[in-house]
Amino acid sequence: MTYRIDCLQYANWSEKIFRQMREGGVDAVHVTIAYHENFRETVLNIEAWNRWFEQFPDLIFQGRTGDDVRLARETGRTAIFFGFQNPSPIEDDIGLVEIVHTLGARFMQLSYNNQSLLATGCYEAEDPGLTRMGREVIEEMNRVGLVVDMSHSADRSTLEAIEHSTRPIAITHANPAQWAPARRNKSDAVIRALTESGGMIGFSLYPHHLKDKSACTLHSFCEMVARTAEKFGSSSLGIGSDLCQDHPDSVVDWMRMGRWTKRVDYGEGSAAAPGFPDMPDWFRDNRDFGNLETGLRTVGFDPEEVAGIMGENWLQFFDLSFGTVRKTQAHWAAE
């Protein structure tokens, strides 16, 4: 069986979901452990994960390197990699970049919809690009092996991050805007700059990022992947499902509004449909990764390309991205 890696989920974690990961043959998941949390709050979220690791050692363990994905496969478990959707966990302190990496963080978005201390989010009217601190933090992230993720960032900031980063970056969960116009989906210019620099994009299954939303068909989704591969090659493509499972709607309020506003903000939703959207029936949860694999074969990918998109492309990216420059990457050490 090919490796299966999901490069973004945010669930109301439970034994049920960890068992579904095993049923779906999912070797590794990048889990969001912070939306708007500050450092101390993020540490509390890590503590909660530590208790799950202690409680369910036969189902999950904390992933830190690409080899942990291989260990997960060998031992029949799922490796859990931590990530942040916002740089709020590092507050205004560049020293926290190394601290959170030591605690296991492997992806950090530079902005989440709004302006952050580092970069601009995709819902702002103006995007002045990377901030002074943003440039410093990207260099520190490059040094320690914390991946820059621009999923919720605006275009100029994203292009500047690709340019400024000396290591490939990621858009862990988004789709091409040409297929499904949405503020969160990405222009061809962004996807081109990303993939040409060795970066990765993870295709999202979150209905607001899909053509026809919850009614999107598996065929339409897989055709979109095929068209993207035609334009940009298949080696930079993966899955980042954005699966938000078993949460009450209060959680989507937290994701959208954090503590930055007192008003209701519907984000990608609307007053008529304010809650979490229904997932498409061919991707309800972790058990449905086989459907994606079948769908990709049907639209003409060969087995190697399917294996790449389902997990091996992310695995290769993990291998190159999570170590310090000095220790694991001879070609960077030359700098």
Place this chain on the structure above:
Amino acid sequence: MTYRIDCLQYANWSEKIFRQMREGGVDAVHVTIAYHENFRETVLNIEAWNRWFEQFPDLIFQGRTGDDVRLARETGRTAIFFGFQNPSPIEDDIGLVEIVHTLGARFMQLSYNNQSLLATGCYEAEDPGLTRMGREVIEEMNRVGLVVDMSHSADRSTLEAIEHSTRPIAITHANPAQWAPARRNKSDAVIRALTESGGMIGFSLYPHHLKDKSACTLHSFCEMVARTAEKFGSSSLGIGSDLCQDHPDSVVDWMRMGRWTKRVDYGEGSAAAPGFPDMPDWFRDNRDFGNLETGLRTVGFDPEEVAGIMGENWLQFFDLSFGTVRKTQAHWAAE
């Protein structure tokens, strides 16, 4: 040359001191990174160390396992192991035990002179023994591989910690009270319970713990080590110099008073001599470890015993103590 490990220092760290560690052939140092700091403040102290590790990679690096002491020897550097003199960094949150261990903490005192949330300090009038949280935290420290250190704790709490801990504990820096009566030095009953349970004591060079204080002779110190070895064997003995180098006296105020009092507290000092005491002239700093080695030979220890006391006993203790129970110690995994 034998391994040289110093199991307690707290200096005003600088390149000068790191170079003195190399001159003295010191392979590993347990450094205090918190006296009264809360979690966030302790993280700031780790960040400061991270900058030193980045700045002086040819002199020092962060130690996490016994093998890092061997790596230090092989590469001509000093491995730095983090420890706390007080449980203040874990606040009232048992989940922080694993977090600080992940960040590199390897020793934590359960109390520093005063009553803590966990145990009683050696300056309190009453010692009611381990608290409810103290017992819970010891079990968690045992699980993750964070060593219980009772250097500044009161006797009953210390004896109960030895009893309650399923892994050997340490008194990283103190001397026998029989040689130099001082509130911080330890009774034979405590040293016996400690060493019989596989624990370690590190002999202190801090003048308040020495017979005749700053005027103590090398011979008197080494005779004391010899008498201790006669009583309790030499395999549980090591060095924990308590070297507090290059600090202004404001720092000894912080050590003694933290934020718990508004009055002056002289601790082991006095109104007449409130500051740091002068070190004995045969142990001014890290360059003088050779004097200790020579002195121990002179009082009749054989070369193997000297090697044990200078570092190999601590190294063996590090090997057994810093890993999780499950991963590194087959004999604990049976529990």
